[in-house]
Amino acid sequence: MTLLPQLLRKQLTLALEEADAEIPEGFQVAISLATDARFGDYQSNSAMILAKRLKQNPRELAQAVVDAGEWDGLCETPEIAGPGFINFKVTTEILQKHTLSVFIDGHLGVPQAATPHTVIIDFSAPNVAKPMHIGHIRSTFIGDCLNRVARYLGHKVITDNHIGDWGTQFGMIIYGWKKYLNKEALAEDAIRELVRVYRQVNAEAKADEAVMQECRDELVKLQQGDAENHAIWQETVDLSLDQLRSIYDWLDISFDHYLGESFYNDRLGPVVDELIEKGLGEESDGAICIFFRDIPALAEKPAIVRKRDGGFNYATSDLATIDYRISEWNADKIWYVVGAPQQLHFQQIFAATTLRGNDVNMTHITHGSILGSNRKIMKTRDGDNVQLLDVLKEAVERAKVLVVEKNPTLSDNEQKDISEAIGLGAVKYAELSQHRMTDYIFSWDKMLSFQGNTAPYLMNAYVRTRAIFRKLDGNVTFPDTITLEAAGERNLAIKLAQFGETVPDILNDFRPNLLANYLFELAQTFHGFYEECPVLKSEGNTRASRLLLCELTSKVLKQGLDLLGIRVTDRM
RNA sequence: GUGCCCAUAGCUCAGCUGGAUAGAGCAACGGAUUUCUAAUCCGUAGGUCGAAGGUUCGAGUCCUUCUGGGCAUGCCA
16 A cells, blocks of 8 residues: 555655656655644645755745646645645545545554565673663563564564673682572562572671682582582573573563574684684784774773673674574574764674674664663662662553552452553553653653553543444444544544554664654554544444444554554453 | 763753754643543743854854863772
């Protein structure tokens, strides 16, 4: 199916040719949404841009193009406005036809990717033996949303949770496990007990060098394959993963793989050997480094792939990971949803990958930080750090109070189900409706707000559509023609047509908030329609058309929210 | 020191490739409901887009400088 702006662009391009305008090489006419409803539905500034290049009067050029064009059946005669905008208002017939085709389309008007890619998305990546805190929601929710969108657009996506399951902290954990572990506490809440043990050992090791040394020894034994230590490590990882998975399940986020750092342990040495062999790895101050002398920004920023003590670090691990993803999964794109502080690291990794002769397309999808009340990044050690699970539970509890109040007759199970959809949805929406680059200060009230531009607002629009169909007796048959007369109907139809324009845009710059914004506008438009246009009390064609609009709104809201990872319920 | 990001209404934020009179939500005030679910709708009020220059027919958006924040800058990830 063809989107409305595509139809207009085609027609405008033809008009330019008809008007004998000189079109410079590479010039493409652009159609965008009207910035204001009184300008029509869509607008183009192409005449102004072209006039500038051709040194002509923009309004005259616009007029000539409009006069030369053939607009019948597509839109009303375009109007020239301001310095030379061409404003379009599509005809009711076209809009009606288009609405029906979106309604019938299995993808609600969202075009499929012209060239599907195999995309690896690397996101969330928590450390084991530590609880996920509020800072993890950005990578986790954005990554999950991009996964859903990319799949919806027809790409082959492989999600991989590159968990931090191998590192120096295991020396202390193993030492503490052997000495201080409370098995009962471990059974009750494994991560909490591991954190308790870790903190205790950490404090002890700081004060006592002998303890520190014992921790190092435990780590060395682990790395050398000591059976007991390996078993402790394995159990730690398993327990942590159980707990992480239960949170992901609750959030309806799934990964195809959980290949953490430990998985690549045996592959690190060979990577470094190969780098040395190819002349890319050089010794420097006892370490093996990759230098990027041809890249000005990185000229003085080598990547260390083997430390002076012979150990490897995360640059090595990431290179091994890339190798695996290319050779085993045939990745042609890799998206890293990781915070902005790691920019330099990824620049180095990407440059190294190019030097090694791989042409996989890699993107570091950065995001800002969640700050504490002191405007500093929330760190695990900070006292005011907020655990993710606590936020989720609080959100669901606050939602429950409202759900019970508004739906006293529903069963406990239904109330629980709705409360979870609302609470978890609100937290996800709070994150995803924000531009990913901006830093923001964590606020319970903002994160858990249910009023205004929030998930419950969108969910409520959906619930209103479902309520209408619940009241209908018998089966609904949707018409194969519709009429759009009232302003509310037309506005809604135009807004619905934009779903297919919005979804692909998300991946241009990896911006889930574009979808969130669109869905908010759709819900607003629907609420307006709902006030203005009674459905069940209307009759004939009007009623049938409105029912269809409601059903289409319902589908788009449900699908759109699903792309954000937010679930809808029929009541709330 | 160098590099990256950010600064928009009282508060929290949109504003994609420069486009028309800069928009939402929250908070404030005034209205609408014996409802197709008011978690809603309509209205009022609120701005020299951090500062100063520059490019352009046109700048919140691009360039330069400055101020104020955040982050990164070789052996933690």
